[in-house]
Amino acid sequence: MNETDFIWVNGKMVKWQDATTHVLTHSLHYGSGVFEGIRCYETSKGPAVFRLKEHIKRFFESAKLISIKVPYTQEQIIETVKEIVKVNKLKECYIRPITYYGYGKMGLDTKGAKVDVVVAAWPWGAYLGEDGLKNGIRAKISSYRRPHPKSVPIHAKTTGVYVNSTLAKMEALGEGFEEAVMLDYKGNVAECSGENIFIVKNGVLITPPLDLCLAGITRDSVIELAKKRGINVIEKAFQKEELLAADECFITGTAAEITPVREIDNTKIGTGTAGKITAMIQEEYKKVIHGNNKDYLKWLELI
Numbered sequence: 001m002n003e004t005d006f007i008w009v010n011g012k013m014v015k016w017q018d019a020t021t022h023v024l025t026h027s028l029h030y031g032s033g034v035f036e037g038i039r040c041y042e043t044s045k046g047p048a049v050f051r052l053k054e055h056i057k058r059f060f061e062s063a064k065l066i067s068i069k070v071p072y073t074q075e076q077i078i079e080t081v082k083e084i085v086k087v088n089k090l091k092e093c094y095i096r097p098i099t100y101y102g103y104g105k106m107g108l109d110t111k112g113a114k115v116d117v118v119v120a121a122w123p124w125g126a127y128l129g130e131d132g133l134k135n136g137i138r139a140k141i142s143s144y145r146r147p148h149p150k151s152v153p154i155h156a157k158t159t160g161v162y163v164n165s166t167l168a169k170m171e172a173l174g175e176g177f178e179e180a181v182m183l184d185y186k187g188n189v190a191e192c193s194g195e196n197i198f199i200v201k202n203g204v205l206i207t208p209p210l211d212l213c214l215a216g217i218t219r220d221s222v223i224e225l226a227k228k229r230g231i232n233v234i235e236k237a238f239q240k241e242e243l244l245a246a247d248e249c250f251i252t253g254t255a256a257e258i259t260p261v262r263e264i265d266n267t268k269i270g271t272g273t274a275g276k277i278t279a280m281i282q283e284e285y286k287k288v289i290h291g292n293n294k295d296y297l298k299w300l301e302l303i
C-alpha cells in the first residue's frame, strides 16, 4: 500500500501505523461494517473530490440497511474526507470511509455494540492497470452468483458481503482473466466484482437495472453524460448471450473508473478493442473529473 501520514479514527487524526484495531473487533468476526470508495482528482483549482455528497449519502444509507447508527452527521464526514486529503497533502487519491461494530461485544446481537468510524486516504492508480484503461480487459463470467436480494441488502456496501466479490475476483485472476462478470441468482447479468457493467448494441447503451446491482455513482454519472451526448440509454435485464453479442462493453466504478472490456470468456467483444462509444464516454468522464467540463463542476468538491 501507498502509506500516507494520517488516518481519521473516531474523531481524531491518528498516525497511519497507529490506526490499528483489536483482534476481537465485532466486524472482523461477522463482517458487520459498511464502507465507501471515493476518488479525489487534480483540477486547475487544486484537488477535488468527485461526487462526495452522493458517496457519503450512500455510506449512511448502507449503514442504515445493516442497522449501524453512525455517530456523526453526513456533513461531519464530508468535512472529514476533505480534511484527510488536506492533512496528507494529497493531490490525487482514493478515499475509504468505513464504519463497523467495534470492540467490546461478541455474538450476533449487535445491540449496544460500539460503532467505530474511520476515514483513510492514499494514492491508488488505475485499479485494472493503465493498459486495461486504454486497451480493455479480459473478463470471465464467474461461477459465483451475486447474493439473492432476500439474503442481504444488495444496495449496502457491507464488508462481509464482499467475500462474494473476493471469491469471484480470485477465480477470474486464477484463470488468467482480469475481472469477473457476475450473474444474479436467476442468471441475469448483474455487475462485476467491484464495478457496474454496460454494453452497447446498435448505438444504444444498455445496463442492468438497480434491482440487480449496486447503485454505482460512476454508473449514474455515465448514464447522465451519455444522455447529454444524445445516446439512448436503457436500463434492462439481459443475459450472457446478449453480453457476448454486444458491439462494446465497459465496466464502471470509482476504483476502475471506465474500463473497456475486450473479451469475455475468450469471446471477443465487438472488434476486441475499446469501442467508439466507450472511448467517447471515457473522454467525457475524464474531462468531468478533472474539472474541464463547466456543466459538471457541481460534481466536484474542492479541497
Ligand SMILES: Cc1ncc(COP(=O)(O)O)c(C=O)c1O
Pocket: 037, 165, 191, 192, 193, 194, 195, 196, 213, 214, 215, 216, 217, 218, 219, 252, 253, 254, 255
Ligand atoms: C459490487 C459493486 N458494484 C458496483 C460498484 C461501482 O460503484 P461506484 O461507481 O459507486 O464506485 C462497486 C464499487 O463500489 C461495487 O463494489
